[in-house]
Amino acid sequence: MTVSVTKPVPALAIAEIADADIAAVIALWQACGLTRPWNDPSSDIALARREPNSTVLVGREGNAIVATAMVGHDGHRGWVYYVASDPNLRAKGYGRAIMKAAEDWLRAAGMPKLQLMVRRENAGVAAFYQSLGYEEAQTVVFAKWLDGREPPR
Structure with a gap:
């Protein structure tokens, strides 16, 4: 018999990003290796905050930002980007x-x-995502830069 054990979810203070959080959020994304030269994280945050169908969620332990997720939807399905947890505090x-x-x-x-x-x-x-119940989709993602950039190689 296999027994599944679910880890308890800590009680983080989670709220939408504020202006004062932006530098700390970008630093966390960089520490987690989430940023790429072709994506400006400040612009990504501004875009997520511009419309009511997206935001950046920030998780705090005390005053420290320890987790983030950019979340949004296109009216049909939701998307999550920039999921980060402080690398020095993993497994919590x-x-x-x-x-x-x-x-x-x-x-x-x-x-x-x-x-x-x-x-x-x-x-x-x-x-990690599989442990949360996510399954690998049998979908191929295509992309095209609309601003004339060459795709990163």
Whole structure:
């Protein structure tokens, strides 16, 4: 008999990002290796905050930002990006807590499905999402830069 054990989700203080949080959030994303030269994190945050169908959620332990998730929807399905938990505080359940908050935000927006993308080389993160009940989709993602940039290689 196999018994599944669910880790408790810590009680982080989770709220939408504030102006004063932006530098700390970007620093966390950089510490987690989430930023890429072709994506300006400040612009990504501004874009997420511009419309009511997206935001950046920030999880705090005391005054420290220890987790984030950019969440939004296109009216059909939800998406999550920039999921981060402080690398010095891993295995405390912060990733689970911020993902639960992202799921709750999307559920409140009426989204029946959540999708996210994981880079192929990030097997550890794929295992994390599988532990939360996510399944690998049999979908190929195509992309095109609309601003004339060449795709990163």
